[in-house]
Amino acid sequence: MSKMKKPLIVGGITAIVIAVIAVSVLNNNTVDTSIESTDSSISPLSFSSLITKDTPLKGDPLAPITLIEFGDFQCPNCGRFARETGPQIEASYVESGQVSMAFKHFTVVGPDSKIAAMASQCANEQGMFWEFHDTLYNNQGPENSGWAKKDNLKKIASDIGLDTQSFDSCLDSNKYQSLVDNDLNLAKQIEFTGTPSFLVLKNDGSKPQALTGAYPYATFQKIFDESLN
Amino acid sequence: MKAVMLVYSFKQVFSNKFYIFLAATIFTSFWILFSVLGELLFFSPVLVFYLPVDAIPVFVLSSIISALMGIVLSMNVYVIKNTKLKINKSSFMGSSVGIASGACASCSSMGFILLTSFGGAGVAASTFLSVYQIPLLLGSIVLLIWAYYSIHNKLTKSCMLNESA
Numbered sequence: 001m002s003k004m005k006k007p008l009i010v011g012g013i014t015a016i017v018i019a020v021i022a023v024s025v026l027n028n029n030t031v032d033t034s035i036e037s038t039d040s041s042i043s044p045l046s047f048s049s050l051i052t053k054d055t056p057l058k059g060d061p062l063a064p065i066t067l068i069e070f071g072d073f074q075c076p077n078c079g080r081f082a083r084e085t086g087p088q089i090e091a092s093y094v095e096s097g098q099v100s101m102a103f104k105h106f107t108v109v110g111p112d113s114k115i116a117a118m119a120s121q122c123a124n125e126q127g128m129f130w131e132f133h134d135t136l137y138n139n140q141g142p143e144n145s146g147w148a149k150k151d152n153l154k155k156i157a158s159d160i161g162l163d164t165q166s167f168d169s170c171l172d173s174n175k176y177q178s179l180v181d182n183d184l185n186l187a188k189q190i191e192f193t194g195t196p197s198f199l200v201l202k203n204d205g206s207k208p209q210a211l212t213g214a215y216p217y218a219t220f221q222k223i224f225d226e227s228l229n
Numbered sequence: 230m231k232a233v234m235l236v237y238s239f240k241q242v243f244s245n246k247f248y249i250f251l252a253a254t255i256f257t258s259f260w261i262l263f264s265v266l267g268e269l270l271f272f273s274p275v276l277v278f279y280l281p282v283d284a285i286p287v288f289v290l291s292s293i294i295s296a297l298m299g300i301v302l303s304m305n306v307y308v309i310k311n312t313k314l315k316i317n318k319s320s321f322m323g324s325s326v327g328i329a330s331g332a333c334a335s336c337s338s339m340g341f342i343l344l345t346s347f348g349g350a351g352v353a354a355s356t357f358l359s360v361y362q363i364p365l366l367l368g369s370i371v372l373l374i375w376a377y378y379s380i381h382n383k384l385t386k387s388c389m390l391n392e393s394a
Contacts, residue, residue, distance in 0.1 A: 076283075076359070077268055079283075080283060083281075083283075109356075143359050143360060145360070214268045215277075216279035218277050219271060219274060219275055219277055223274065
């Protein structure tokens with residue numbers, strides 16, 4: 001009898017372990033979708049505190065909703081968002097003035113992520129952040145493989161028509177290191193756990209909604225439509 | 230002839246509905262797990278399954294792994310229940326590699342957790358698993374097929390089967 005019971009117990013334990021793993025993973029993903037920071041040490045997550053003159057912004061700054069992405073140029077899922085979901089949001093909501101999109105740096109993948117982030121801010125200085133952003137994501141290489149090193153970033157900057165002298169000087173001087181570090185600290189304070197993460201800010205003063213994951217267009221559509229209505 | 234024999238051991242196990250149910254449960258659990266970790270399946274704020282072009286190869290391979298894990302792990306349970314033989318090691322290896330590489334579709338996205346939890350080693354491991362994800366998934370499939378073949382040999386060569394159990 002005990003010989004019969006033992007395999008069933010083993011099987012049962014295996015099934016429970018699988019179920020626990022699956023449930024914990026699902027919970028992790030869903031919990032993150034509705035984080036609202038309650039930490040009093042964090043400055044208010046408002047448009048004016050988050051969007052500074054150096055924050056790349058696309059669309060009408062007075063739009064009722066601002067979607068802030070916390071991304072890493074080496075992160076494949078950020079690339080997926082940039083190539084698939086971002087353009088759909090832009091066509092449906094940004095061009096009509098209902099949503100604006102901003103980008104902050106959450107450099108988690110490796111040391112080259114920080115260099116790419118600083119380079120993108122140098123491109124932003126010349127008003128070409130989004131062109132640089134799109135080019136990096138469309139030509140994204142494997143993580144930490146060296147594609148996001150300074151030499152290649154300078155070549156990309158030259159290819160898209162940036163003033164190379166100014167760009168190179170900006171990148172070599174690490175001018176935006178503190179900005180990139182501040183963005184990273186902000187993401188940590190908000191308790192984001194991965195990239196891409198998003199903050200949905202509404203101009204009605206309500207608490208922003210946080211999401212972590214390369215959510216598809218349908219998810220953003222639901223959030224925006226609910227907020228706009 | 231060999232192929233027919235391979236099917237025979239499959240039929241032998243899955244003629245019992247319990248093992249069909251077990252295999253289906255394992256397959257579904259891992260399919261959901263891989264899809265969630267690969268950021269293809271979202272439950273909140275709206276239930277969405279989304280398969281972008283860049284994710285198709287990993288999705289196909291991890292679905293094959295989920296199915297093989299369902300079959301191989303159920304057959305292992307059958308072997309434990311019906312024979313005095315030990316569980317097959319290659320099925321655990323195949324399953325482990327499959328889980329690690331299948332789940333690591335989102336490793337880089339979890340870089341911050343890995344960095345804070347495991348330091349540079351965590352990031353190095355996640356980079357390795359992400360960069361070599363497809364070869365690892367293929368390796369996992371080979372291991373699971375090998376595990377199936379090993380279990381088939383146990384079932385067809387064992388003299389200790391208890392058919393009534």
